[in-house]
Amino acid sequence: MGKIITVGAIDDDRMLLEMLKNWMAAVPDIQLIHTAATVDEYLQLGVTNEIVLLDLNLKDDSSPAENVVRLTRLGCKVLVVSIIADQKYVIATLEAGAEGYLTKNHGPDALVTSIRQIATGELTPSQELAFAVTRDNRPARPQLSPQEGRLLSYYGRGMTLEAAARKIGVSPRTAEDYLNRIKKKYEEAGRPARTKLELAERLREDGLEDEPRL
Amino acid sequence: MNPEPGAAMRGTERWLVSAAGLLRLVQMMPWLAVVATGHWHSYRSPGLVAVLYVGYACWAVLLFGTGRRRLGFSTQWAAADVAINACCLVIVGSLCAPGYATSFQNWTLGPAMGAAILAVIWRGWGAGIVAAGILSAAYVSGTQSDMTAVKAATGTVIGNVVSLAAFTVAAGLVAIRLRSTARQTDLATAASLRAQEAEAAAEAARARLEERVRQYGLLHDNVLTTLTLLGAGAGGISPDMRERCQMDTTFLRALVSAVNDASPDGLNAALGRVTYDQGLLGLQIHHSHDSVAQDLPAAVVEAIVQAVKEALNNVVKHARTREAWVVAEGQQNGVVVSVADHGCGFDPAAVKPGLGITRSLRDRMALVGGEVEIDSRVGEGTYVEIRWARLSPLARSTTTACCWKC
Numbered sequence: 001m002g003k004i005i006t007v008g009a010i011d012d013d014r015m016l017l018e019m020l021k022n023w024m025a026a027v028p029d030i031q032l033i034h035t036a037a038t039v040d041e042y043l044q045l046g047v048t049n050e051i052v053l054l055d056l057n058l059k060d061d062s063s064p065a066e067n068v069v070r071l072t073r074l075g076c077k078v079l080v081v082s083i084i085a086d087q088k089y090v091i092a093t094l095e096a097g098a099e100g101y102l103t104k105n106h107g108p109d110a111l112v113t114s115i116r117q118i119a120t121g122e123l124t125p126s127q128e129l130a131f132a133v134t135r136d137n138r139p140a141r142p143q144l145s146p147q148e149g150r151l152l153s154y155y156g157r158g159m160t161l162e163a164a165a166r167k168i169g170v171s172p173r174t175a176e177d178y179l180n181r182i183k184k185k186y187e188e189a190g191r192p193a194r195t196k197l198e199l200a201e202r203l204r205e206d207g208l209e210d211e212p213r214l
Numbered sequence: 215m216n217p218e219p220g221a222a223m224r225g226t227e228r229w230l231v232s233a234a235g236l237l238r239l240v241q242m243m244p245w246l247a248v249v250a251t252g253h254w255h256s257y258r259s260p261g262l263v264a265v266l267y268v269g270y271a272c273w274a275v276l277l278f279g280t281g282r283r284r285l286g287f288s289t290q291w292a293a294a295d296v297a298i299n300a301c302c303l304v305i306v307g308s309l310c311a312p313g314y315a316t317s318f319q320n321w322t323l324g325p326a327m328g329a330a331i332l333a334v335i336w337r338g339w340g341a342g343i344v345a346a347g348i349l350s351a352a353y354v355s356g357t358q359s360d361m362t363a364v365k366a367a368t369g370t371v372i373g374n375v376v377s378l379a380a381f382t383v384a385a386g387l388v389a390i391r392l393r394s395t396a397r398q399t400d401l402a403t404a405a406s407l408r409a410q411e412a413e414a415a416a417e418a419a420r421a422r423l424e425e426r427v428r429q430y431g432l433l434h435d436n437v438l439t440t441l442t443l444l445g446a447g448a449g450g451i452s453p454d455m456r457e458r459c460q461m462d463t464t465f466l467r468a469l470v471s472a473v474n475d476a477s478p479d480g481l482n483a484a485l486g487r488v489t490y491d492q493g494l495l496g497l498q499i500h501h502s503h504d505s506v507a508q509d510l511p512a513a514v515v516e517a518i519v520q521a522v523k524e525a526l527n528n529v530v531k532h533a534r535t536r537e538a539w540v541v542a543e544g545q546q547n548g549v550v551v552s553v554a555d556h557g558c559g560f561d562p563a564a565v566k567p568g569l570g571i572t573r574s575l576r577d578r579m580a581l582v583g584g585e586v587e588i589d590s591r592v593g594e595g596t597y598v599e600i601r602w603a604r605l606s607p608l609a610r611s612t613t614t615a616c617c618w619k620c
Contacts, residue, residue, distance in 0.1 A: 013439060013443070015440075015443050015448055015449075016443055016448070018448070019443060019446060019447060019448040022447075023447070083434065083438055083439060083442055083467065084434065084438075084467060084470060085502065087504065103500070104442050104446065105442060105445065105446070105460065105463055105464065105467070105498075105500075107446060107447075108446075108447070127500060127502070127539055128500070128502060131502045131504070131541060134543075135504040135505070135543070154597070156541070157539065157541045157552040157554055157597070157599075158500065158538070158539025158540075158541060158552065158553075158554030158555070158556075158597075159554050159589075159595065159597045160554075160556050160594050160595040162591075162593075163559075163589065163590075163594040163595055163597060166591065166594070167589065
């Protein structure tokens with residue numbers, strides 16, 4: 001590896017931020033420098049192009065999807081974390097362009113693995129995220145092919161990707177492609193809403209945030 | 215089959231008795247004109263006619279007094295009424311002077327119609343027809359002498375007999391209509407009462423749920439958050455304590471998120487307890503669920519819970535991993551619960567069929583009409599899928615023994 005991955009964390013829980021710092025201090029290739037309680041606070045630090053661990057529901061009642069959009073605009077890659085996988089919000093962050101989702105009960109190993117995967121651009125979705133997507137029953141949800149649906153369903157139930165791939169009769173490599181395709185479909189589906197949020201964000205930056213006319 | 219009569223029905227019955235009583239009174243009035251005008255020459259025996267009239271009036275008072283108390287008339291009372299009226303028709307008719315039996319001086323015709331009406335209203339169509347027949351015969355018999363003496367009398371008698379029949383039928387129809395309206399009113403009242411009660415119960419359930427959501431919200435915000443942190447290694451507590459916190463976190467998370475599915479008593483909460491117990495054995499369990507029905511039969515919940523326990527025990531014993539996933543998904547007509555691990559897996563071909571774990575898992579679910587599928591390969595973890603669906607209405611009707619809603 002060799003390259004140092006710089007990471008930021010946004011969470012209203014100070015204790016969690018401290019703990020993350022302790023964990024990452026023990027990992028040579030990851031550096032957690034910037035921490036903040038809200039996205040506003042984080043943006044004031046002037047950081048760009050970082051991997052950001054973002055708490056799903058922040059105490060300032062900001063919208064999870066909007067938070068993701070504001071961070072990705074700056075080139076950040078966002079990994080959403082929360083205690084409970086509130087499916088509606090998890091899906092919303094995925095459509096807003098988040099890289100992935102993890103529940104907080106995973107230990108440091110899972111977190112470190114996810115961060116490294118994001119850095120190399122090959123993050124496998126977590127079981128929680130896959131499960132949330134399989135249970136997405138909104139009328140306007142992205143359409144998955146039958147094969148994609150079956151793969152996601154097995155994977156979302158905790159099967160290993162190898163086993164899930166075998167179940168639907170494809171190679172693990174193809175299964176990975178399916179997962180990436182599904183993620184793309186959600187990013188695509190979220191594009192119109194994301195564009196709107198980005199526009200609102202630009203207006204806010206320009207000091208015209210009072211009444212964004214869209 | 216007959217429900218307790220409602221307020222509207224009781225009111226209608228009371229009204230019918232009063233109306234019949236009033237009718238009988240009105241039907242007896244015209245004779246008072248004879249008294250007022252002194253037409254005593256109409257009778258061969260005026261004293262006996264007057265005594266009969268007074269006696270009849272006493273009977274009428276007794277009859278309707280009882281009817282009002284009992285809100286109706288028994289067959290005995292109706293039969294006695296018909297018999298007394300028939301006797302009066304025969305006797306008073308024959309006591310009239312020639313030519314007067316078919317005139318208003320014969321006071322018995324009007325009350326006799328009342329007797330036929332009473333029979334049809336309270337004892338039904340059969341009784342009404344019999345009463346009308348008997349009374350017509352008695353009327354014809356009482357007016358026999360008139361019809362032989364006066365030519366026009368026969369026409370009058372026929373007309374009166376037809377009227378008696380017509381009034382009886384009309385009264386029967388009116389009574390049916392009034393009672394059916396009353397019944398409908400009572401049914402509507404009862405239905406709206408039930409609806410109110412159901413609404414109140416639903417309101418109470420909503421209030422309970424809201425309270426639970428509020429309490430669980432508090433749990434989530436502080437207790438669960440703290441436990442999660444401690445379990446993840448914050449605060450520098452001992453490894454034992456950390457593990458304990460992790461388990462409590464899993465349990466609490468299952469509970470708190472189960473509230474969204476509206477019940478702490480259903481399959482989700484039961485699975486939450488299982489994951490907790492397994493946590494005590496050192497297994498970290500990721501428990502997810504969505505849209506699981508709350509009205510699964512208790513036997514099905516129990517069977518699924520036992521099957522999940524067994525599957526998790528197998529993970530602990532054989533999978534060489536300390537992590538497992540329990541996922542419960544509501545389906546259109548049932549539920550799918552899966553237990554998965556990323557452990558060493560096994561070669562299904564090497565396990566003799568009908569032996570050990572798979573056998574008891576399958577048998578357990580088969581008892582409640584469920585299925586189990588197990589998938590594993592060496593190095594690919596193990597996946598156990600437990601499925602249960604309600605029988606379709608068609609299948610249910612042909613199945614005799616089943617634990618459905620027991």
